[in-house]
Each structure stands twice: as structure tokens, then as C-alpha cells.
Amino acid sequence: MAKVSMVVNGKPVSGEVEPRTLLVHFLRETLRLTGTHVGCDTSQCGACVVHVDGAAIKSCTTLAVSCEGAHVTTIEGLAQGDRLHPMQEAFRDNHGLQCGFCTPGMIMTAVDMVNRKGNRLDETTIRHELEGNICRCTGYHNIVKAVAAGAANMPAKAAAE
Amino acid sequence: MTATGIGAPVRRKEDFRFVTGRGRYVDDINRPGQAYAFFVRSPHAHANIRGIDASAALAHPGVLSVLTGDDIAADKVGGLICGWAIFNKDGSPMRAGPHPALAQGKVRYVGDHVAVVIAETLAAARDGAEKVAVDYEVLPAAADIAAARKSGAPQIHEAAPNNAVFDWHLGDKAATDAAFARARHVTKLEIVNNRLAPNPMEPRAAVGEYDFGSDSFTLYTTSQNPHVARLVLSAFIGIAPEHKLRVVAPDVGGGFGSKIFIYAEETVCVWASRKVGRPVKWTCDRTEAFLCDAHGRDHVTHAELAIGDNNRIIGLRVHTDANLGAYLSTFASSVPTYLYAPLLSGQYDIPAIYAQVDAWYTNTAPVDAYRGAGRPEATFVVERLVEVAARELRMDPAEFRRANFVRTFPHQTPVIMAYDAGDYEASLKKAQEMHDVKGFGARKAASAAKGKLRGLGYSAYIEACGIAPSAAVGSLGAGVGLWESAEVRVNPIGTVEILTGSHSHGQGHETTFAQLVSDRLGIPIDNVSIVHGDTDKVQMGMGTYGSRSGAVGMSAIYKALDKIEAKAKKVAAHVLEASETDIEFKDGKFTVKGTDKAADFGTIALNAYIAHKFSGQELEPGLKESAFWDPTNFTFPAGVHICEVEFDPADGVVRIDRWTAVDDFGKVINPLIVEGQVHGGIAQGVGQALYEGAVYDEAGQLVTASYMDYCMPRADNLPSYNVGMTVTPCPSNPLGIKGCGEAGAIAAPPAVINAITDALGHENISMPATPEKVWRAAQGVVPRQAAE
Numbered sequence: 001m002a003k004v005s006m007v008v009n010g011k012p013v014s015g016e017v018e019p020r021t022l023l024v025h026f027l028r029e030t031l032r033l034t035g036t037h038v039g040c041d042t043s044q045c046g047a048c049v050v051h052v053d054g055a056a057i058k059s060c061t062t063l064a065v066s067c068e069g070a071h072v073t074t075i076e077g078l079a080q081g082d083r084l085h086p087m088q089e090a091f092r093d094n095h096g097l098q099c100g101f102c103t104p105g106m107i108m109t110a111v112d113m114v115n116r117k118g119n120r121l122d123e124t125t126i127r128h129e130l131e132g133n134i135c136r137c138t139g140y141h142n143i144v145k146a147v148a149a150g151a152a153n154m155p156a157k158a159a160a161e
Numbered sequence: 162m163t164a165t166g167i168g169a170p171v172r173r174k175e176d177f178r179f180v181t182g183r184g185r186y187v188d189d190i191n192r193p194g195q196a197y198a199f200f201v202r203s204p205h206a207h208a209n210i211r212g213i214d215a216s217a218a219l220a221h222p223g224v225l226s227v228l229t230g231d232d233i234a235a236d237k238v239g240g241l242i243c244g245w246a247i248f249n250k251d252g253s254p255m256r257a258g259p260h261p262a263l264a265q266g267k268v269r270y271v272g273d274h275v276a277v278v279i280a281e282t283l284a285a286a287r288d289g290a291e292k293v294a295v296d297y298e299v300l301p302a303a304a305d306i307a308a309a310r311k312s313g314a315p316q317i318h319e320a321a322p323n324n325a326v327f328d329w330h331l332g333d334k335a336a337t338d339a340a341f342a343r344a345r346h347v348t349k350l351e352i353v354n355n356r357l358a359p360n361p362m363e364p365r366a367a368v369g370e371y372d373f374g375s376d377s378f379t380l381y382t383t384s385q386n387p388h389v390a391r392l393v394l395s396a397f398i399g400i401a402p403e404h405k406l407r408v409v410a411p412d413v414g415g416g417f418g419s420k421i422f423i424y425a426e427e428t429v430c431v432w433a434s435r436k437v438g439r440p441v442k443w444t445c446d447r448t449e450a451f452l453c454d455a456h457g458r459d460h461v462t463h464a465e466l467a468i469g470d471n472n473r474i475i476g477l478r479v480h481t482d483a484n485l486g487a488y489l490s491t492f493a494s495s496v497p498t499y500l501y502a503p504l505l506s507g508q509y510d511i512p513a514i515y516a517q518v519d520a521w522y523t524n525t526a527p528v529d530a531y532r533g534a535g536r537p538e539a540t541f542v543v544e545r546l547v548e549v550a551a552r553e554l555r556m557d558p559a560e561f562r563r564a565n566f567v568r569t570f571p572h573q574t575p576v577i578m579a580y581d582a583g584d585y586e587a588s589l590k591k592a593q594e595m596h597d598v599k600g601f602g603a604r605k606a607a608s609a610a611k612g613k614l615r616g617l618g619y620s621a622y623i624e625a626c627g628i629a630p631s632a633a634v635g636s637l638g639a640g641v642g643l644w645e646s647a648e649v650r651v652n653p654i655g656t657v658e659i660l661t662g663s664h665s666h667g668q669g670h671e672t673t674f675a676q677l678v679s680d681r682l683g684i685p686i687d688n689v690s691i692v693h694g695d696t697d698k699v700q701m702g703m704g705t706y707g708s709r710s711g712a713v714g715m716s717a718i719y720k721a722l723d724k725i726e727a728k729a730k731k732v733a734a735h736v737l738e739a740s741e742t743d744i745e746f747k748d749g750k751f752t753v754k755g756t757d758k759a760a761d762f763g764t765i766a767l768n769a770y771i772a773h774k775f776s777g778q779e780l781e782p783g784l785k786e787s788a789f790w791d792p793t794n795f796t797f798p799a800g801v802h803i804c805e806v807e808f809d810p811a812d813g814v815v816r817i818d819r820w821t822a823v824d825d826f827g828k829v830i831n832p833l834i835v836e837g838q839v840h841g842g843i844a845q846g847v848g849q850a851l852y853e854g855a856v857y858d859e860a861g862q863l864v865t866a867s868y869m870d871y872c873m874p875r876a877d878n879l880p881s882y883n884v885g886m887t888v889t890p891c892p893s894n895p896l897g898i899k900g901c902g903e904a905g906a907i908a909a910p911p912a913v914i915n916a917i918t919d920a921l922g923h924e925n926i927s928m929p930a931t932p933e934k935v936w937r938a939a940q941g942v943v944p945r946q947a948a949e
Contacts (some may be wrong), residue, residue, distance in 0.1 A: 018284060032190035035182015037414075038449040039362045044868035047362060075182035088180040092172060095833045098841060099667030100179030101363040101414030107180060123881070130876035134868070136362050136415050139844030139905070140876040142521045142837060 002050050009034070011076030021078030023057075024048045026064035027074060035075040035104045039134070046133030049105040049112075056112035057131075070125045075104035077110070087111050087150035094115045096146030110147040111132050114154050121151045166680030167896075172832035173672045174686070184412040187381050192440035195368070196225055198430060199286035200291045201276040202444070206302035206524035206861020206931040207315055210266055210275065210295060215498040217292040218278055223285030227293060228429070229276045230265035238262065238432050239398040240563045243489035244640040245556045247327045247498050247520075250605060253854060254929035255327035258318025258522070262398075262425040262432075268297070268486035269317055270524050270749070271308040271862055272452030274425045281519070283444075292561040302524040302861035304913035306461055306482045309521045314722075317522040326485055326520040327494070329369065331502040332576050337515035340476030344467035348550040354387065354538045355928045356459035361666075363414020364445035369430035371869045377405040378434065382427045384410040385420045385664050388705020389641070391696050393491070400431050403696075409696040413666035417845070418530040419454045419925040420666065421706050422491035426453075441444045442517050446612055456855050457531020459484040460497060460538050466546040467586075472554060474565045477505055479542060481527075483520045490529035494520070500535025500625075501576075501635050506529040506574035508585045508621045508799055509541035509565040512573045523862040526930075529705065532845055532906040534570040536624045544620045544911035557917070559598075559637075562621050575764050578625060580797050582889045588823045589621060592801040595885050596821035600812060601805065604818075608807050609944035615807045618915025622908040626900035627796035627891070628707030644791035645709070646702050647717035649678075651784035654784070655763030656688040659789075662702010663714030664694050668902065669834045670710060676830055677715055681722050682762055683749020700787075708900030711830065716894040720788035729765050735775040736760055736768045777790060796891045800824035802843070804912035804918060810944070813936030815851055815917060822908065824884075827891040827899035827948060835901045836884050842905020843882055848874040849906075850913035854929050872929070 005014035008031060015030040027033045034110070038060050039047035048060040051073040078085040087110050090096065097103040111120065113129045121129075126147045127140070135143060166919050178184050190649045205665060215227035258267075264275050264508035276293055280286035302316065311322040317324050340354040341347060345388035368381040378401050387408040395403045413420060430441045435797030445453070462479050468475035502516035551561035563586065570705045572580040593599075601617050608615035609870055628634075631642030643662040646658040657678055663670060675689040692698050703716070726746055733751035742752040752759045760768075765784075768774055772782035808814055822839055829835050835938075852872040856865045865871040917935065918924050926938045 013621075020284070028189075029191075033182070034186075035184070037186075037363070038188075039364070039443075040868050042447065042867050042869055044873075045362060045447075075180075079181055084177075086178065090177040091180050095173065095837050097176060097179055098669070098837060099361070099415040099787050100175070100412065101185045101186065101361075103179050104182045124877075127875075127877040127879075134361055134362065134873050134875065135415070136845070136873070137841045138837060139840035139842075139882065140879055141614065141840040144876065144881065 003064050004065050004131040006067050006069055006072055007074045009074060020064055021064045022060055023064045023067055024059035025063040025133070027059060033074050033076050035100055037104060039102065044134065045102070046109060047102050051108060053111065056109050075108060078107065086153035090150030090153060091146045094142050094146035094149055096138065096142045102133060102135045106133050106135065106143060110150055112149065114151045118158055119151050120131040121148055121152060163680060165686035166674055167676060167830050168465040169676065169791055169831065171672055171676055171686065171831055171905060173669050175669065175671045176673060186363055186412045186414055187368060187383050187446045190368055191367045192368055192370050192383050194438040195442050195594045196279050196437060197279060197283040197286045198433065199278050199283065199290045200274050200439050201278065201290045201295065202277055205268060205269060205297055205299050206271050206304060207300040208268050208297040209300065210264060210268065210296055212296040213276055214294040215884065217254045217294065218289040221285065221289045221292055223281040224278060224403065225281065225768060226279045227276055228433055228436065229261065230261055230263040232260065233263045233432065234265055236432065236902065241425065242397045243252060243494055244869055245492055245495035247329055249327050250330050250835060256321040256325065257489050258320040260333040262428040270526055272449065272526060273487065277429050277433060277645045278809060279433055280442055291418040304524055304857040304859055304861040305587055306484050306521050307521065309523045317524060317592055321522055326489070326522055328519045329498050330517045332515035333513060334515045336416060337476045337478050337513040339477060341467045342464065343488050344469060344475060345432050346468040346554060348466040348546055349360065349554055350545055350549060351465045351544060352462040352464055352545060352933040353927050354458045354460040354541055355461065355849060355852050357457045357531055358855045359417045359419035359449050359454055359457060360873060361415030361417055361419060364447060364450045365420065365424070365426065366443045366444040367427035367430040368440055369434035370440040373434040377401065379407045379409065379410045379429050380431050381411065383413050383420050385413065385416040385666055385706055387664065387694055387696055388662060389704055390423050393934050394428065394431065394776065394785060398428055399881060410664055411525060416666045417532040418457065418534055422455055422529055424715040428878060438890065440856045448866045449864070449869065450533040450921060453526060455527045455529035455743045456486065457528065459528050462542055464542045464546055466550050467549060468554065472556060472561060475511055477511050479505065479516045481516065481518045481526035482524065484523050485520050486523060486525045486527035488527050493527060496530050496535045500886040501539050502540035504536050504623065504625060505543060505576055506578065507540065507729045508567060508623050510567045512575065525857050532842065533903040537910060538908050540620065540622045541911050544622065545914065548619065548915045558619055559593065561739055562589065562619065579794065581892050582795055583797060583825060584887060584889050585798050586644060587623060587887045588799065588825055590762040591885055592803050592823040595792040595823065595883055596803045596819065598803065602636065612944055613807050613809050613943050614920040614939065614942065615805065616918065616920025617803065617805045617910045620908045620912035620915065623797055624800040624903060624907050625795040626708035626798055626903065627712030627792055627894065628709045630793055630794055631791050636676040641703065642791065643703055644789050645713040645714055645717040646700065646789045647658060647721045647785065648787040649718065649721040649785065651725060651766045653767050657682065658686065658690045658692055659693045660699045661714055662704065663710040664705045666708060670703065673830045673834055674715060674718060675943055678722065684762055700845040705937055706770055707813065708902040711898040712891065712894050712900050713790060715896055715898065717788050717790035720790050720894045721786045724786035724788065728786065729769065731780055731898055732775065733765050736765060746867050763837045770880060781896040784802065794893040796827065797902055798824065798826050798899040798901065800904060800908065802908040802912045804916040806916040806921065808935060810939035813939055815930060815935055817847065818878050819883065819913040821883045822905065823885045824901065824904050825889055826901040827884065828897035838901045839884050839905045840882050842872050842903060843909045846909020847879060849926050850930060852878065
């Protein structure tokens with residue numbers, strides 16, 4: 001067993017895990033933050049996207065012990081209480097989700113996209129940037145609209161963390 | 162229309178929990194003392210099991226138990242069932258082999274369930290499974306229809322000689338043959354409807370729990386129909402009687418048909434929970450999902466269309482071979498038969514139709530309903546035939562369709578269905594206008610100037626939804642009725658809980674159903690909760706598939722609301738001291754005709770419970786009603802989709818330039834949600850047409866068992882969609898709803914292929930039309946400036 005410590009959603013946490021434990025399982029099973037999902041195991045679908053030290057990563061192919069000392073943000077850490085993050089609000093306003101399973105990863109990817117690419121995102125950019133996130137319900141139409149709207153509503157030079 | 166009533170684009174009530182990561186899916190549920198299951202699966206497509214040695218696995222730290230087919234047989238747990246009886250042409254029943262939850266002596270496809278290892282942790286269960294030694298005698302495999310039907314083919318089930326499950330037919334063969342004999346032109350096509358893996362983003366999962374104190378089980382499962390799961394697990398598999406088995410399907414992350422069925426894994430989790438005395442959890446990984454979730458489609462069809470004078474279709478004839486996989490899944494037999502052939506008339510007035518369908522066992526995963534289920538296969542046949550026929554007759558494909566549309570209703574087809582309402586011309590006209598079909602020639606010329614090919618393809622689809630009148634499906638072999646139930650519980654302060662047998666796994670019932678109630682009772686939408694997915698709360702229901710939740714599920718709610726209104730008027734008569742016949746109810750207010758006396762809904766609800774204003778002998782206290790709604794007909798959503806593609810013959814990468822969909826779903830409750838269903842359906846249909854294919858090699862190994870090999874449509878593979886509606890209300894349910902869940906997946910594949918073949922100028926392309934196939938098909942094709 002290995003001890004691992006990190007800051008998750010602003011809170012210092014630690015746990016004893018088998019060294020092979022993936023970050024997503026540490027989040028879901030040890031911390032019971034079940035908003036981060038496992039959809040494919042091979043880092044294609046993006047349901048497991050979280051931010052580690054400010055960058056989007058796929059937590060299903062990241063060892064928990066490799067995040068020692070890191071700052072991790074999950075979907076649960078995005079809203080301020082009942083006040084949704086602009087990207088969460090945009091997904092809700094634009095019907096950018098149906099079953100909701102891919103949604104946390106989509107939102108975390110979208111926030112990262114804005115952090116890297118700015119607030120004005122055109123359709124081509126959004127579609128290209130979403131290649132690592134698969135949705136089976138929406139056909140992406142409303143996700144693309146949601147990301148554009150959420151990006152526009154995020155503060156300029158946004159930092160989600 | 163109110164802001165939250167019928168027809169309003171209400172933002173979804175369920176979304177707050179989903180966008181904040183607070184959804185509760187089965188894998189999010191952990192029960193105290195829970196152990197973990199991992200399945201030992203067959204690496205072979207076909208093999209006898211000579212022995213299983215679990216000693217090393219049992220010695221592995223953390224492993225609690227290893228259970229095999231012998232154990233499940235010893236406990237007399239029944240096999241999985243197929244709930245729809247199909248009869249051969251000679252009247253004999255279909256030939257179905259046994260389907261044990263854990264293999265008994267033989268495995269029949271890669272991924273078949275050999276044993277389950279139950280351990281303290283998932284890692285220990287997985288490690289233990291690697292230590293289970295299975296002695297296989299590998300047998301030759303039949304991995305597709307051609308191999309399965311060959312003489313001397315490996316025999317998969319003793320019960321089905323030559324691997325033939327059934328040979329079934331529908332329609333008047335003599336009349337159809339006569340139509341072909343007198344045809345002026347016959348169009349013929351060989352069609353492969355490619356095999357697909359459904360791939361809801363949430364993999365299946367199950368937690369079984371046994372309570373020794375009450376001698377009862379609870380199963381948390383990723384199901385589209387928890388009551389059907391309970392019924393099958395109780396009445397057929399025999400795990401526990403229904404009153405001792407609670408099935409909970411909480412938030413479910415998409416289904417598309419694949420979560421209708423009752424699978425081995427949840428059966429084993431429930432059974433094993435008593436055996437090991439611990440809750441048992443199983444969560445599918447993606448490769449297991451590819452191997453074991455029921456696949457869809459997989460038809461091979463020879464199709465012919467007979468055309469008589471004035472370009473009128475006079476006959477349609479198909480011979481379809483359907484691959485059902487290694488075992489008959491829950492509704493497998495209904496898909497290539499009664500969900501397929503009755504749709505072969507399309508939107509057209511065709512006097513004679515004959516369909517012959519032969520179904521085969523193969524050493525592959527079971528094949529069952531996937532979004533559209535039979536109707537996409539039928540629509541692909543019909544819409545490819547009419548498109549190619551028009552081209553052969555040198556007619557505009559739209560005009561050829563127009564010349565053959567059904568124009569009067571009701572319309573009895575020669576293949577069971579009685580279309581009740583529609584206006585196919587209206588959808589076609591609107592779609593052509595929205596798409597700017599007139600501008601296509603200029604766009605094609607512009608593409609050609611860049612060296613690119615451009616094509617336009619139509620799909621004028623129809624589907625049968627609102628599944629389905631119980632007596633009708635019973636007469637066709639269904640083992641269940643397909644009504645729906647609802648219970649309306651009005652609380653003393655006037656808030657309302659709706660208990661429904663429908664199940665939402667992305668469709669937004671918590672919003673749409675609440676809109677109906679808000680509209681009808683004149684109460685705020687936030688005062689309405691929708692309760693579903695728990696057999697301890699909702700007494701009975703048939704679940705969600707076949708675009709049935711609106712047409713059937715909401716009609717049940719509507720009927721229960723009728724009873725609520727009638728009872729509330731009686732209460733109001735006492736409260737307002739008036740005659741019941743003088744009570745009127747509108748916009749949430751009870752009034753007395755011709756007076757200014759009024760009471761709001763909450764006041765009447767409270768009075769129903771405090772019961773001070775009337776005698777309990779003449780009027781029962783309380784305000785709670787239920788209804789079962791059994792439809793009188795299927796519903797018939799229909800529409801026209803137009804796909805326009807452009808590609809460079811040098812690389813064959815098809816880009817969808819624009820997509821127009823005009824659908825007639827009858828009355829729409831929430832256009833935001835309905836349009837979302839259309840978008841998602843189109844994406845799945847485009848996936849089938851351009852990207853997806855579940856492929857087995859000759860030995861029966863699935864070579865597309867992860868997202869690295871199976872191409873799921875990504876955001877940059879798809880366009881934005883131009884979606885419009887026309888409305889002819891459905892006459893067979895009180896709300897006029899037809900259903901919208903499958904339309905896109907049904908309409909899209911032929912629209913894409915018709916567009917690609919239009920661009921190519923020939924018909925030699927199959928699905929999925931990958932860049933390699935399109936590149937090969939485009940060799941020698943020169944972009945032309947003119948649009949024909």
C-alpha cells in the first residue's frame with residue numbers, strides 16, 4: 001500500500017491505496033466523489049476528465065500516486081454552493097446533456113478549453129477540441145452550443161480553479 | 162401555453178444534479194459489506210468446457226468464492242429467456258437453445274460467462290479470475306451467417322439443427338410474385354445492414370443484495386425497465402418471487418435498447434449475494450460491454466421493388482437473413498420479424514409486399530433491439546430501393562417518392578400496420594425548402610470546381626412507435642402486454658408525485674411528465690415530482706423503449722389525472738357548497754358556474770385529506786388515483802431527412818455539409834427535448850452509415866472491442882442539424898403524441914448512403930462508408946459541374 005496526499009477541490013486529502021490505484025478510483029471510491037465517471041478504460045471517451053494542477057487530464061489512465069501533492073479539481077468543485085459555474089449553467093440552458101454520464105467530463109474539458117483558447121470559441125474549434133470526449137445521446141449539437149455560450153459567459157482570462 | 166406547460170421548451174429539472182456531478186448511477190452505489198464480482202469469460206468463440214479448476218483463485222488473498230455453471234444449476238436457477246415466440250412458415254415454433262447465466266459444459270461466443278469470482282476488492286476479483294484454470298476443447302466456430310448456414314457448419318445448439326432459429330414470413334407471396342410478373346421495371350439491391358455495438362456511455366452495472374432478516378433481495382441495475390427485469394428474474398429465472406425482489410434502476414446513463422434485456426451478470430449478482438452472504442457488485446468495463454452487451458442490426462437482405470405504369474410501386478419483396486448471435490436475448494426474435502417487416506411499406510402505397518426472414522445462430526454476442534430495432538433495417542431497405550429505382554427511371558428521387566406517397570388515412574398496408582394519420586407531402590415540402598434543395602446544383606458545381614464530389618440524399622421514413630397494444634402484440638407472439646401504468650399522488654398541500662412505469666435514462670421524463678401535470682392541474686412545475694425506476698415505489702410498469710414513454714406512459718398519467726380531476730371536483734362541490742355538476746376546473750382553480758365562488762387546487766387537496774366538509778361514507782377521503790393505459794394502435798411518426806455530403810475522391814473522407822430533418826411526431830410536449838432526441842438519433846444513424854461496425858474475424862474474435870478499434874462518432878465528425886417539425890396529431894392517444902426517440906437513427910443511414918451514391922453516380926458502397934471504401938468507390942469518378 002502507498003500513502004497519497006493531494007488537494008482535491010481545495011481540500012487537503014490523503015489515503016492509503018494500492019500503488020496501481022488509478023486517480024479516478026481514488027476519487028470515486030476513497031473520496032466518494034462519484035461525479036467523475038469511467039466510460040471506456042482506454043482514455044478515448046473523456047467521462048473521467050478532471051483538472052490536475054490546472055490542466056485537463058483523463059483520470060482513468062492516471063495513477064493516483066502520480067498526483068502526489070497535486071491540486072485536483074473535479075466536477076464537484078466547480079460550482080460555488082448552489083451557484084453554478086458559467087459552463088455548468090450553459091450546459092443546463094442549452095440542453096447540452098441527456099443521460100448526464102459524459103457531462104462532467106464534457107464540462108471539465110470545456111472549461112479547460114476556455115482556459116487555453118479564450119472566451120470566443122468558434123464551432124470548428126469546439127468540435128475539434130472535443131475529440132477526446134464522446135457523447136452517445138446528444139449528437140453534440142447542443143454541447144457545441146453550450147460550450148460556446150459557457151465560454152462567452154466565463155470571465156475573461158478565466159481560471160476555473 | 163404556460164411557461165412550463167405543454168409545448169414549452171422548459172429547461173430540464175434533472176440537470177442540476179447532472180451538471181454538478183450529483184447524479185446517482187448504479188456504479189455510484191456502494192452497499193455496506195459489499196464484495197466485488199469479476200467474470201471469467203470465454204476467450205474462444207466455441208468450445209466445450211472439460212473442467213474448471215478454481216483452487217488457485219480461491220487461494221488468492223481476498224477471494225471469497227468462485228461460482229460456475231454447476232453451482233447455478235445445482236441451485237435450480239433458470240436460464241435467461243427470449244420473451245417473444247416466433248413461428249416458422251410451417252407453424253412450428255422457433256428452435257431456441259438453452260441460455261444459462263453461467264455456461265454449462267459449453268461456451269458459444271467470446272465473452273460467454275464461464276465463472277464468477279467474488280472477492281473483497283475488485284482488484285482481488287480480477288486477479289482471482291486470472292487464476293481460474295479452464296480446460297477448453299476448442300471447436301470450430303461460425304462467426305457469421307454465411308458460415309453458420311453452410312452444410313457441415315459447427316452446430317451451436319442441439320435444439321437448432323443447421324443453426325437455423327426460424328424461417329418466418331409475412332405478406333401475400335402469390336400477390337407479390339404476380340406484381341413482379343407484370344412489373345414494367347424491377348429494381349434489385351443486395352443490402353448488408355452492418356452490425357453495431359450500442360455503447361451507452363455508462364457501462365452496465367449491478368449490485369445484488371440479500372437481506373436474511375426479510376428473506377428478500379434488492380437489485381440495483383442499469384435497466385430501461387426494472388419491472389420487466391423483476392418479472393423475468395422472478396417468474397422465469399426463479400431467483401425470488403416478486404414480493405421478495407426489489408429492482409432499482411436509478412440514474413441510467415443511456416440505454417438505446419441495450420439495457421432492456423435481462424443479462425447473465427445481474428442474474429448472477431442477485432443469486433450470488435445470498436450464496437456469499439454479502440452484497441455483490443459488478444461493473445462492466447468497456448471491452449466487456451463490446452463483448453457482451455447485445456449488439457444491433459446485422460442483416461443481409463436481397464430486396465426488390467416492382468414498378469408499374471405511371472412510376473407507381475406495385476410490389477416489394479425481400480429475403481432477409483438475420484444474425485441473432487449465440488443465444489436468443491430477451492426480445493431478439495421480435496426485431497427482424499414484427500419490428501421489421503411491418504415497416505416495409507414505408508410512406509408508400511404499395512399493394513403487395515412479401516418478406517421472408519431466416520434467423521441464424523452464430524458464435525457471436527447475442528443480437529437484440531438497438532435504437533429503432535428492426536425499423537432502421539426496414540427503412541434502409543425501402544429508402545435505398547426507392548432512391549435507386551428513381552435513378553434507374555431517371556426521375557427526381559423526391560418526385561418518385563411523391564408519386565407513391567400514402568395520401569389518405571387511415572391506410573391499411575399489406576403488412577399488418579394501419580397508418581392512422583400523417584402528411585408526408587408536407588414534411589417533404591418543408592424539408593426541401595429548409596434545405597435549399599434548389600441551390601444544390603450551384604453547390605455541386607462549386608464543389609466540382611474544387612475537385613470535390615457532392616451528393617444529396619433523401620430519407621422519407623416511417624416508424625411504428627408507442628409500443629404497443631397488448632392484445633395485438635400478444636397475437637403476434639409477445640410474452641407480455643405493453644400497456645403502461647401511472648399513479649398520481651396529490652399531497653395535502655397540493656404538491657404532486659407521479660409514479661410511472663416508464664423509465665428515464667436521458668429522455669428527460671422528470672421534466673416532460675411534470676409539464677403535463679403542471680399544465681393540467683395549473684400548479685407550478687416545481688410542485689411536481691416524477692418517481693420511477695424502483696419496483697418498491699411503482700407497482701408495475703413496462704419501461705422505456707420503442708419511443709413509448711410519451712405516447713403510452715404519459716397517456717397513463719393523463720388517464721389518472723382525469724380521475725384526480727373528477728374526484729377533486731366532488732371535494733370542491735362540498736367545499737364550495739355547490740352541486741358537483743356546477744363545478745368547473747381551469748388553470749388550477751375550481752369555480753362554481755355563474756358565481757364568484759372559487760378555491761385553488763391546494764385548498765381542495767387539503768380538504769380531500771382533512772375530510773371535514775364531507776362524510777367519509779359518501780366520499781372517500783384522500784386524493785390518489787392510478788391508471789393503466791393500453792393503446793389501441795401503434796403510433797406512426799414519419800418525416801423526411803435530407804443529407805448533403807461533400808468529399809474529395811482523392812481521400813474519401815465524407816464531410817456532411819448540411820442536414821435537414823423535418824419530423825412529424827404529433828403533439829410535442831417539450832420541443833427542446835424532442836429536438837435533442839432528433840440530434841442524438843441522427844448522430845447514431847450517421848455513426849452506422851459512416852463509422853461504426855462490430856467486426857468478428859473468422860475464428861469469432863471480436864476485433865472491434867474498444868474505442869481504439871470501434872469508431873464512435875466524435876463532435877468533429879458531425880454537423881449541426883437543421884431541425885423542423887410538421888404536426889398531425891396522433892388519433893389513438895389522448896395527448897396526440899407519436900414519439901420521437903428513434904426517428905433520427907431510423908432516418909439517417911439511408912439519407913447518408915443516398916447522398917454518397919448520388920455523389921459517386923453508382924450504388925456500390927456499403928456501410929460503414931469509411932474513407933477507404935469511399936476512396937475505392939470514387940476511383941475513376943470525375944466531379945461534374947452539372948447536377949444532372
